[in-house]
Amino acid sequence: MHEIRDAQAFDLPGVYRVCLLADDPGWPGGNARRNPDLVGHVYAGAYVVGPGTLARVVVDEEGVAGYVLAAIDTAAFELWREAEWWPVLRRQYPIGAGAAEDRWLIERIHAPEKPPHELLGQHPAHLHIDLLPRVRGTGVGGRLMRWLLAELARRGAPGVHLGVGSDNANAIAFYEHLGFTTVADDGDTRWMVRALP
Numbered sequence: 001m002h003e004i005r006d007a008q009a010f011d012l013p014g015v016y017r018v019c020l021l022a023d024d025p026g027w028p029g030g031n032a033r034r035n036p037d038l039v040g041h042v043y044a045g046a047y048v049v050g051p052g053t054l055a056r057v058v059v060d061e062e063g064v065a066g067y068v069l070a071a072i073d074t075a076a077f078e079l080w081r082e083a084e085w086w087p088v089l090r091r092q093y094p095i096g097a098g099a100a101e102d103r104w105l106i107e108r109i110h111a112p113e114k115p116p117h118e119l120l121g122q123h124p125a126h127l128h129i130d131l132l133p134r135v136r137g138t139g140v141g142g143r144l145m146r147w148l149l150a151e152l153a154r155r156g157a158p159g160v161h162l163g164v165g166s167d168n169a170n171a172i173a174f175y176e177h178l179g180f181t182t183v184a185d186d187g188d189t190r191w192m193v194r195a196l197p
Contacts, residue, residue: 002065002135004143007048007055014064015048015057016040022130033099042108043128044069046085052076054151058131058140066131068144072155074115074126086112115161116184116191123159123193125152145178153197160196163189 007015019040047053047069058066071077086109093106115126127148131141152160164171166185172192180192 002058002060002138002140004056004058004140004147007057007067007069009049011057011059011064012040012045012048014059015044015055015067018064018066018130018132019044021132034101035098035105038093038098038102038105038109041089042105042112046077046081047071047128050077050080050085052080054148056144056147058135058144060135062134065135066129066140066144068127068129068148070125070127070148070152070160072152072157073124074120074161075124078112078114081112086110113163115163119161119183119191119193122195123161125157125160125196127160127162141174142178149178149194149196157196159193161191161193163191166190 016037016039020036023039023043024034044067048055050071052072054068054070054072056068057064089109093109095106095110096103098106129141129144129148149160161183162175162180164175166187166189172182172190175192175194178194180194182190183193184191
């Protein structure tokens with residue numbers, strides 16, 4: 001059994017764990033030196049605590065098993081992160097610090113990835129969704145996404161965008177089923193958009 005509810009600050013460790021396992025399913029495996037917090041710092045934490053965000057978690061008896069996270073206005077969210085989120089992390093994780101496996105995440109802290117600017121006019125919101133294997137195939141991903149798309153529309157966002165790995169065929173098919181279309185693909189990241197509602 002699982003429950004879907006709004007994320008709270010006390011969910012952050014679980015959200016970070018899901019984010020880490022989505023990035024590195026075999027962790028720690030041979031990468032025991034990896035810092036388990038970094039991927040969550042970059043891709044998840046700010047959405048749970050920041051302004052103008054939406055965050056829901058899937059929880060079961062083992063803890064947080066998935067989440068959907070979004071910023072209603074990407075440009076405003078990035079301004080907040082630049083002022084409040086990144087400076088402390090940049091001091092804590094200077095360029096060149098950490099294990100070799102973590103260097104790309106530390107670089108993301110110092111130079112955050114940005115979507116193509118032209119997406120933000122008609123699709124100013126953006127989202128992330130991750131589910132652990134134990135809740136995949138239960139319909140929970142579709143439920144999370146339908147809630148999120150409706151809530152973004154209710155809050156006035158005219159459209160939403162996301163980035164997905166160009167080689168992640170299952171995720172791409174999932175998003176296409178929900179009405180997303182591809183607008184750019186550099187071979188590494190595919191950018192997809194959907195008008196709201």
